Amino acid sequence: MSDLIISLIQSDLHWEDKNANLAMFGEKINGIKEKTHIVLLPEMFSTGFSMKPETLAETMHGPTVEWxxxxxxxxxxxLAGSLMIEEEGNYHNRLVWMxxxxxxxxxxxxxxxxYANEHEHYAPGSKRLIAAVNGWKVNLMVCYDLRFPVWARQSPDTEDGSPEYDLLVYVANWPERRNHAWKTLLQARAIENQCFVAGVNRVGNDGNEIYHSGDSMVVDPMGxxxxxxxxxxGIITITLKRDTLNDVRTKLPFLQDGDEFNLLT
Structure with missing residues (x-):
């Protein structure tokens, strides 16, 4: 299996201004000169982490998905990042994998x-998405999911006994005041699941004057x-080596000793 190249775009966001954000990210993406397979954008990349889906949410045929x-x-x-989506009368903080x-x-x-009343404005999801690219399996999650390790835990009961995924992705708007947790938990998820982890965060102040230090990072399977x-x-473009992943899992086969369990997926 081949290696995987990913790009993480850490950027300030124009508060609740879709046109400005899409134009800005368009320029940044066009500025990536290296070869890359996946480009990761932060959580709610077109608006910032806003609690106004009633005025800002789109459908899956709206301008941001079309962009x-x-x-x-x-x-x-x-291209992957989350945005506000309206569907069947509910609003979702939806990560789209395009x-x-x-x-x-x-x-x-x-x-x-x-803590920010997100649950009062958006409906929760119930199914994980593990996508496939270049022989890699990618588990896609959003921000606060990072604090809940069971939702990301590799299950040992796949049909062929192989791990469910190889790369775990978190797109986020994670404040600087809790960046120690962000950095520590990204490393913990990599260690316990023996996978690469990519966390892409925004930087700068949002519309509520909450500062984000970014701390976007890529972590190897040893943490x-x-x-x-x-x-x-800035932009991180980095190659994830399949041999690195295989070596860790072969020399330290910890996943096979994990507890059996089932997630609601």
Whole structure:
């Protein structure tokens, strides 16, 4: 199986201004000159972490999803990030996984951040999304999900006995005041699941004057930070080595000793 190249875009966001954010991310994506397979954007990348879905949410045929489709096709990359989606009378904080051919998958954030009243505005998801690319399996999650390890735990009961996924992704708007938890938990998820972890966060103040230091990072299956950006806007493009993953899982076969359990997926 081949290696996987991913790009994480850490950026400030224009508060509740879709057009400005889409234009900004379009420029940043076009500025990626290295080869990459996946481009990861922060949580609610088109608006910031807003509790106004009644005025800002779109459908799956709205302008932001259509923008993702165009950018993914033109750059021939998988594009992923979350946005507000309205569906059947409910609002979702939905991560969209857009393929260059226009096909997509999505994951609705399961753990809603009650501390900021997210649960009063959005409906929780109930199913995980594990996508496939270049022989890799990618588990896609959103921000606050990071605090709930069971939702991300590798299950030992797959049909062929192999791990469920190889890369765990979190797209986030995680405040600087709790960045110690962000950094520690990203490393913990990598260690306990013997996988690569990518966490992409925003930077700067949001519309509520909450500061975000970013701390976007990629972590290897042993929990070591491979690359990170703190406080500044920037892009991480990094190659994840299949051999590294295989070596860890072969030499330290801890996953096979895990407890058997089933998630509601």
């Amino acid at each position: 993702m489709k165009r950018v993914s096709a033109s750059r021939k990359v998988i 393929l260059p051919n226009g096909q997509l998958g999505f994951y609705d954030k399961r753990h809603l951040f009650a 070591a930070i491979m690359e990170t950006i703190v406080h500044d806007q």
